[in-house]
Every structure is written in C-alpha cells, then in structure tokens.
C-alpha cells in the first residue's frame with residue numbers, strides 16, 4: 001500500500017472542525033494509483049446490490065447535473081492527460097482515458113446517461129459523493145460505496161444535525177459549528193477537512209450492511225492483536241472531505257476520498273508517525289475511541305507505538 005497523502009495527527013486530539021479553504025491550485029477530486037481498482041470495486045458493488053450504494057430523492061436532479069458538470073470540469077482541468085471535457089450548448093463530451101471510455105451527454109436530459117447523474121459521475125471518480133440541500137441541509141442524493149459505518153438507507157432525507165445525532169456529546173459544539181458552516185458556505189468557496197480512524201481491516205466498503213461481518217472478524221482477530229502484531233494487522237484510514245456550494249441549485253456537494261495504509265508501512269515511511277499517533281490517541285476522549293471502534297485494541301496499539309516511537313539511539 002502507499003504512504004498516506006495526509007496525516008492528520010499532531011500534538012493532541014483535535015475537537016475542532018479542522019476545516020480550511022481549498023487553495024486555488026488544490027484539486028477538488030484526487031486521482032491516485034488506486035484509481036482503476038477503486039472504480040472497478042465501485043461498479044461491482046453497484047451491480048451487486050442495486051439501490052443500496054446510490055440513491056436520489058425527487059427534486060435533486062438539478063443539483064446532480066450541476067455536481068456532475070463541476071466534477072468533469074475539475075477532473076479535466078487538474079488531470080488533463082487522463083480526462084477531457086468539452087461543452088457546446090447542452091452537448092457534453094467526456095473522455096476518460098484511464099478507462100478508455102468516451103461519453104456523449106445531452107445535459108439535463110433524463111435518460112441521457114445510463115443511470116442518474118450522481119450515480120454516473122460517482123463511477124468516474126474515487127470519491128464518495130453526497131448532495132445536501134435546503135436551509136436545514138438535508139441529504140438528498142448520493143453515491144456512497146466506501147461508507148465508514150453508515151449507508152444511504154439510514155441517512156437519506158435527514159437534515160445535517162440529525163445525520164450526526166448518534167455521535168457522542170463530546171463533539172456537539174463541533175457539530176453545531178459545522179451546521180453553521182454548511183448553512184453559510186458561499187458558492188464556489190470549497191472547504192476541506194480530514195477525518196481519521198484505525199481499523200482492523202483494509203476493506204474499503206465498510207457500509208452498514210458489512211458491519212456484522214467486520215465485527216465478527218474483529219472478535220476473531222482480537223486475541224491475536226498484540227504489540228508484536230498490531231503493526232501488520234491494523235490500518236490507518238483517512239477521509240479527505242470537501243464541501244462545495246453549487247451556485248445554481250444552492251446545494252452542497254460533499255466529497256469523501258478514503259485513503260488507507262497498513263500501520264507498520266506508514267510508520268516505516270514517516271519517522272514521526274508513531275509519536276504523533278500516540279499524542280492523539282492518548283488525548284482522545286474514551287467515548288470517541290469507543291465511537292471510532294478503536295477501544296478493543298487500544299492497549300496493544302499504544303504499547304506498540306510507545307516502543308516504535310521511542311527515540312532511536314544510534315549504535316556504536
């Protein structure tokens with residue numbers, strides 16, 4: 001696996017939103033070496049369980065088309081060797097050279113794409129894509145193949161505050177700030193943030209329907225998770241999240257790019273990783289560690305990091 005492009009661990013647990021404006025040269029969507037594999041996995045999941053990984057409420061059509069248009073413009077602009085996009089009146093031409101696919105699209109016309117727009121464009125990018133609309137910022141459409149412990153069935157139609165309702169009161173102030181940010185976000189000024197977790201599996205699809213199996217696997221693995229083994233058995237999972245207000249529909253596009261790496265591999269490439277992870281784990285409220293599913297293997301993990309994070313004394 002590859003070194004994580006982001007490492008959101010510093011001196012301590014961050015109970016703030018951690019949002020920052022996306023810089024003018026920073027892409028909205030990211031393409032990396034996993035592109036082909038992740039698109040193939042998305043398409044496989046969408047065929048295997050129709051209606052689970054992509055859904056849209058009536059009325060979200062304009063926002064879906066707007067999101068698809070923005071995404072194609074962005075992909076062609078930041079990755080011109082791999083993608084091109086031309087627009088003439090309502091006729092669009094999209095070319096995906098990585099997959100060897102070209103698509104002619106009559107924009108805003110139902111039936112012009114093989115599936116609804118957010119589902120189609122979600123199959124061209126590694127990101128999960130969600131659309132939120134209205135004053136109470138409701139989830140109105142999305143394609144979510146790599147959900148971390150949730151799925152569209154549970155959240156579609158809910159306002160932002162209710163989407164986060166089961167989360168521990170520790171993050172209530174953060175969620176209030178996030179709600180305000182979403183309501184006030186100006187069009188075209190993307191903000192981004194990182195979320196993190198540590199998992200005993202590198203399966204990308206951790207949507208709700210997978211949780212019974214994943215929990216069963218974890219129970220079986222737990223006795224073998226020792227300070228000697230956790231480096232190879234655990235994975236750091238990072239989400240790069242972007243929030244963009246779309247100017248015409250007023251909806252918000254929420255993109256989530258999931259990255260992961262084996263703990264031992266990340267530590268071998270990033271000299272201060274063990275110390276930074278320790279700083280954060282040692283200051284994360286226990287209820288948050290429970291929520292993130294880290295508590296069952298916290299002790300061997302901490303012992304492993306303490307050993308690995310010790311300053312290396314030069315020999316001789």
Ligand code: HEM
Nearest residue numbers: 017019130139150163164166167171174178195196254292
């Ligand atoms: C600035 C914006 C946002 C912030 C600060 C934020 C923060 C958080 C935090 C702290 C968690 C707890 C999990 C963890 O830390 O690992 C969480 C979970 C979650 N977030 Fe967000 N989030 C934001 C935007 C969104 C948006 C736009 C959605 C739209 C779908 C969303 C959907 C979720 C879901 C579904 C969960 C899991 C909830 C559950 O356990 O059922 N978040 N978020």
